[in-house]
Structures are given as structure tokens and as C-alpha cells.
Amino acid sequence: MSSPAEPSSSVERTSHPPIKVFKGHTRFIESIAYFPDGRHIASGSWDKTIRIWNVETEQQDGECLEHESEVKAIAIAPDGGKIAGRVVNGLIVWDVERRKRVRRIKIDGDFEHGVSALIVTFSPDGRCIATASSVSTSIQLWDVDTGSPVREIEHHVDTVWCVSFSPDGTRIAAGSSGGSFRVLDVSTGGAVVGPTQGHADVVESLVYSPDSRLLVTASNDRSIRAWDAATGREVGRPMLLPRSAILRIAISADGKRIASTSPDKTVRLWNMETRLQVGDAFACGAPDRIQSVEFSPNGLFVISGGSRDVYLWDTAAVLDSGLSVTPTSIGTRSNLVT
Template identity: 35%
Template sequence: MSTSPPEPVQAPVEDSGPSPVKTFKGHESFVWSVSFVPNGHEIVSASGDGSIRTWDIETGEESGDALLGHEEQVYSVALLLDGQRLVSGGQDKSVRVWDLGTRELVGRPWEGHSDSVFCVDVSPDGSFVASASYDSLISIWDLDSGEKVFEEMRCEGRVYFVKFSRDGSKLVTCSSDTHVRIWDWREGTLLVGPMEGHERDVASAVWTLDDKQLISAGYDSKIHRWDSETGESIGEPVVAHEETIYSLALSSDGSILASVSSDRSAKLWDASTLELLATFWHEGIALSVSFSPDNKLLATGCYDHLIYLWNVPQLEGDKQSKNDSFFDLPATVPPGENPKMQGAQTDSLTIEELLDFPATLRPPQNGPAKPAHRKRFLGRLIPRRRQRLPSEVHGGTELQESKNVKQGRLRAIRVAAAKAKKFIVVMGNGPRKRTPVENEENAEEEGEEEEEESNEEQGHSRAPDSDSDSDSVHGCCWRCCHWMCYEMVTCYL
């Protein structure tokens, strides 16, 4: 009898949270592994009941017959990119290849491990399979012949996880000796590691899209980030769950990280900042996780024999680029006007870049417009006496705020710079009709601006100017105000 993994200990349910879209019922034991078929219409699962099953996402029903052949628990499945075959590993020490069309075993079982095969993975080119075993060994197999083709790599404890890099040149392993390692799998030599930082067994890891970093997690309930070239830890680990983290998954665009734990939760994280985005609660321990190809759905396999399907929050539908900034929101433009003339954003900006965007100008009241100097917004926001408030922590994000700062007639209601997301909210007096006296004063100020511009070009210094127009949010643009107050603000160029 081969070794089985330790029995998970269930934590109490903390909160109900969002409800799953569907639950798939049919397994008679733990669901150790879930994965989406590349077409996105089905889910494949592996269970402690010895079966591999496929599920129709639309109907929630099992599709086709169960794949039966493993003599004991099935711990891992990995699909080929063609979506027609999958590889599995189990407690019976074997690796098997299956045809999803015929629902039959392809060839004979691959034998060579002396203990449970807990994880399998297929190389990006679909030619090789890596298997990780409780016998401390990692083996590489030729997918077509089923023969072991490269020397075995050895860790100092049970190997829980194995994954090819996205370029196919390297292999990462996670093991019970608390270490993460990176291998040249063709040579069987250790490239990086053992990486030290985890306090207990390491259960799972993901490569970032460029293969330059690794994110790992395990029994110490922490998520660690590593430089895959040097093995150095990047930043401080994040205590992500209250209990063991069994599995990680990364969305196909690399923006969202998912983790599942014996605290009965699945959590979504910003993959760049490890900021918590969402939490999904289960009735039992969550053991496995996978994103759909379009990143709209999340599947989790559970201790209660069920598979859960969840909607991935679209924070998403508001965000149009890969950058996590509220400035990535599309600009809101009055009907019939050209977005490009309203400062609509197409690229990510820092706060400093945004503040240095040319200030907006009001349209002419009477007659043709005359050329006018466009002030830079940065100068307008410098307060007469700068007040720095103590930093405070709000929702895990440290903010430094300045409230009700006045510079001339422009009023900065709230300005905040956050570690995870940078944003600025500016409001001014709304549009109103100017009096003849104000029109005359404004004409004089525009003349002064032109003179100042001329002096500046000749090398003369210039003090920050105050806002001279309360008829619009003079100096604000769609880049900064559409997020919070676009319904109330009109901006002109």
C-alpha cells in the first residue's frame, strides 16, 4: 500500500460570501484536481474515488463516462493543448494517458515510481510529461512512447508539485522539505535553490508570464514570491489563509492569482501586489483550483466531494489594460465630442505625469478663440501652505491624504497616493455664466499668462500661478475626474 497524504483538518466556516454559479456532484471522495478543457466548455476532475470525470459547464452535468483504471486515489490531471488527451497520476504509483474522445487508456500505465504520484505536468510543446512522487523523485517521460527519457531529479522529502516553465526550459518542484527548486530537466541538474523561506511543506507554485518570477504557497499559510534567476525572495511573504494552502493558479493574462485552503476558502489576489480581491467560501476544505481560458470562471475541487464554479469578479470589466490603476478606466466624453479632444486616456500614467498634463481651457464665450497659454496642472495644485497628515492604513493600503486644499479658486477635495493603486480626485466650482467684470479680469489674466510664458521661455523663473477661472474645472481633465465625478464635471480643451 502506497502512502496517502495526511487527512486535512477542516476549519470552521467564517462567512457565506458569494454563491457559486454551479456545483457539480458525482464524485464519492475528495476532489484532488480540477482543470478546464482548453475549449472552455468542460471541466476535468480527479478524485480519491479513483475516477476521472468531465463536466459540462453549461448544464452542470457529467459529460461522457468516467475514466476508470487507477486502482486507488487519483491526485492529479494535466490536459494537453489539443484538448483530446490528458495525463493522470495517482496513489497506485502509475502515470496514465487517456483519450477523452474514446474515454479509454492510451497504451499501458507508466510505472517506475515506488510511491504515490501526486502531481503530473505536460511540457508546453506536448512532448514530455513530468511526474512528482512521494518517493522524493521527479521523472521525465516521453509522451508518445511512455518511456522514461531523462535522469531522475531528487528532493529531500515528498514532492508535492511539479511544473514546466512557460518556455519549457525549466522545471519547478515543491516538496515537504520546505524548499522550492528549479531544475534543468533535460540534464537533471539543479539550477536554482533550494529556496529557503517557507516554514513548512510547500504544496504549489506558479510561474509568472515571463518566467522571471515564481509564486509559491504551502502548509505555512503564506504566499511567497521569488526571483527565478537568483532564488532570492521578493518582498515579504503574505499570510494569505488561516490554514494550509493546497493549490495556486494564475489567470492566463497573469493578472489574478487564486489560492485554496483548508480554511474552506478560495481567494483571488492581484498577482502584482498580492492585494486581496475576493473570497469564496466552501462547505468543506478547498483542495484544487483552476481558471477558465477566458478568466471569467474559477473552478475549485473540494473535500466535500463537490466541484464549485464561481464567477471571477470583473474589476475588471472596468479595467481595460493590464495595469492596475484607476486611470485605466475609459474616459467619459459628452455626446458628439471627440474623445481625443477630451484627454481620454489610452496609456497608463503615474500621478506626476497626470498632474503635468496640459490644463483644460474653457471655450470662447463670444467671437473666435484666441491662442492661449495652457497652464500645467501641477503648478495649480501646489497649496499655499502644505499640510502633511499622518499616514493611515485603510483596507490594507497606506494612504497619505491632503483634504480641502485651496489654491486660488481651484479646490482639491481629496488627493491620495496609495501603494497598490494611485489615484487623484479633483473637484472645482461648476460652470456658470461670468459677469462682464469677470470677463474683463479674465482677459487681463490671459495677457499676463502670455507675458509670463514669454519670460519663462527666456529663462526667467516663475512662481506657481493660481487658478483664474471658476467657470470650469480649469486644470482638470478626463484622466483624473471621470472615475469619481464625471457626472458632475464638464472639461474643455
């Protein structure tokens, strides 16, 4: 296996194609997510559908979940029983087993041609859904069972481009268009940390580490940075790309690796300890950018959505020996599940 290397400045140097490709969408895939069982993934597209895929067969599982407008973001409940799709001026919640729409929530304030980012995520206990958009400075919390608003949390610092719940669900972090982030108390809406100004451009994505100690942010300024989640102080050196912005990031369940996507149509893995890119990037020859990214629950695979396809890669193609996983501790690759 390869050892950690500085980021490549050339897309041509990439050498790791996907091991599976899921085809069926007719327009750009904005958002993807893994189900907790590791056997299924979901993708949301501008073709106004959410599709659920069987990882082993690469086939669509059941009918499309159809929407009235482009699906800009999706989220899967922690128990895998519901899936939420964010559309302009709305949130639609589906029962996964029955493939039935159970709720549509109207959200005011989006603009059909002016919104760049629509955001949706479930709370860790699955009881609330958080929504936000890049044309608003607030975060809305909704009750999953009733669809009623729980509270609106005012971010106050530029418009919101990304949010992430802490693993215990007591905090929610928000990244802004101005390059800052803030940590807010879910129960009161009050600021706990920040605003912390650490990036020179939009914070496109942010995630908590599994142990809640770190917040990891990514930006158009071509950097990924880690922060002490309790104080907002930067921890260690940033992870840098020489020529490409960073669109989305995900963190592995053990907290040792970051996956990132970029407009150069690649997915990269990063070593959280060394803060260096691990080996060469993943590439798939997509005609458009690769947007979203997520690790499988067992950390052995990475999925990403871009153009009209969903791609799956085996992390063993690039992992350095110091971060290798063993079948006895985290599962096997033979069936692509946890």
C-alpha cells in the first residue's frame, strides 16, 4: 500500500477507479448517504428523485421517491427507517420500508434561482430534523413525528452553508458564507463557540469527530482545518490542496481519516494524524464535478455522487499501513457490508 504523500497537483496522476458504479439518475447528483446497515445507499438528484441502491448488486432497490422539484440534499435517520429530501421551499420525509411520503413541510425563504446550498440532517436521536439554506442566517429544527417546528436558531453570522450535530445531539455547528463557523446550543439556541474566523472563503462543509472533541471544516480556500469543538481553537496544521477548492468532507467512524471532494473530479483521503493526503486520489472520469462524499459505516469504503452516477471505492487502494483495518476489528470486504 502507498504511504502518505503530499497532494498531487495533477489530476492525471490519479490511479484508483471505483469498484462499483450505480447508474440510473438522469441529472446531477447533489447528495448521497449510507444507510446504517451498510447494505444500501441513497442518492438525491436534480432529476427530482431520491433513489435507494443495493450495494452488493449495484441495482436500484424499489421505486424512485419522486419530488416536485430538484432534490438538493438528503439525510437518513439514524435507525434507517426514514429519509428526508430537501427541495426549494420544502422538506419531504419518506418511510423507507413502505416507500411512502409521510410528511411535507413548507419552508419559507428559499429562492428558486438564488439558493446555492440547501441543507438537511437528522439529530443523532432521530427525533428532529435540522434545515438551513445559503440564503438564510437561521437553522430550523422540526419534529420528525409531527412535522411541527421545534425552534429556529439564529446563526447571526452571514448565511448558513453547512451544519453538523454533535454526536450527543446537544450542539449544532454551522459554517457560513463568510468563512467562519459557530457552535450553538440545540436546546437554547445560544452560541457556545464563535464565531470563529478560520477560512478565507465559504465554509462548504463541516463535521464533528466521532468523539465530539474536534470540528473539521472545509472551504473554497482549498483547506481543511480541525478545531477544538469546545474552544474553537485550531488544532494542528491545515490540510491543503494547491489548486482546487474543497466541496464536501466526511470523517471515518474511527476518526482517523477524512475524505474530501473537489471540482477537479476527484476524491481524496487524508490522514488525520499527519494531516497529509494518503496516496493518490480516487478518480472516475466523471463529466462533471464530484460533489458529495461519505464513508461506509465500517470505514472500508467511500461513496460519492457526481454527474449522474454514484461511485464506490475501496479505501484499501490508498490506505497507508499505519491506518490499515483488520477484518477481526471492523468487518470484511467480501460482501461490502458491516
